[in-house]
Amino acid sequence: MSALVIYHSESGNTRKLAQAVATGLGVAAVSLESVDMTRVPDCDLICVGTPVQYGGPSRAVRKFIARMPAMPGKRAAAFCTMHASGDAKTIHQLQLLFEAKGMVFLGGISARGWSRLIGRIGPRIFNRGRPNQEELAGAEAWGRSLLSQSQPLRPADVPVPEVATTP
Ligand SMILES: Cc1cc2nc3c(=O)[nH]c(=O)nc-3n(C[C@H](O)[C@H](O)[C@H](O)COP(=O)(O)O)c2cc1C
Numbered sequence: 001m002s003a004l005v006i007y008h009s010e011s012g013n014t015r016k017l018a019q020a021v022a023t024g025l026g027v028a029a030v031s032l033e034s035v036d037m038t039r040v041p042d043c044d045l046i047c048v049g050t051p052v053q054y055g056g057p058s059r060a061v062r063k064f065i066a067r068m069p070a071m072p073g074k075r076a077a078a079f080c081t082m083h084a085s086g087d088a089k090t091i092h093q094l095q096l097l098f099e100a101k102g103m104v105f106l107g108g109i110s111a112r113g114w115s116r117l118i119g120r121i122g123p124r125i126f127n128r129g130r131p132n133q134e135e136l137a138g139a140e141a142w143g144r145s146l147l148s149q150s151q152p153l154r155p156a157d158v159p160v161p162e163v164a165t166t167p
Pocket of ligand 1: 081086
């Protein structure tokens with residue numbers, strides 16, 4: 001089973017989650033900037049991570065999936081980090097993008113990520129220390145669980161169409 005964990009991260013949160021998921025899968029996480037597109041078609045599982053940006057996947061991640069070839073029957077999964085909301089919509093949008101490539105979507109996870117925002121009283125840090133150890137351990141366990149769901153189809157698993165016989 002060959003898996004690729006690819007992430008986009010601007011301030012490190014999604015990279016941390018990606019590294020935990022990749023550890024569970026027994027591979028190294030690869031940033032979007034350094035992914036070798038020629039490896040993509042041969043993978044049994046593509047697992048993509050994104051920060052939630054404006055309630056959805058980042059533009060860079062959407063562009064990456066658009067560049068992927070059709071991969072019928074191959075598995076896909078997704079994860080994201082966010083300040084406060086938008087994870088369900090983000091994972092759902094990624095599901096639709098993967099399914100448009102003919103892939104089987106296995107599910108997604110999310111975690112809070114720290115962020116520095118300017119408010120009325122000036123810059124403030126939110127979600128300090130997130131994703132935390134518990135979230136990273138959960139992401140690693142999730143990565144492990146993807147392994148068993150991503151075995152390539154064997155010929156015996158592929159249904160044989162019934163052939164009409166003439167009497
Ligand atoms: C341009 C931009 C848009 C964002 N939009 C959202 C959003 O809609 N919802 C949310 O909860 N967080 C939002 N965030 C916060 C990030 O999702 C959050 O900080 C995330 O953990 C960053 O991940 P990264 O460190 O991997 O880049 C946004 C951040 C940026 C920079």
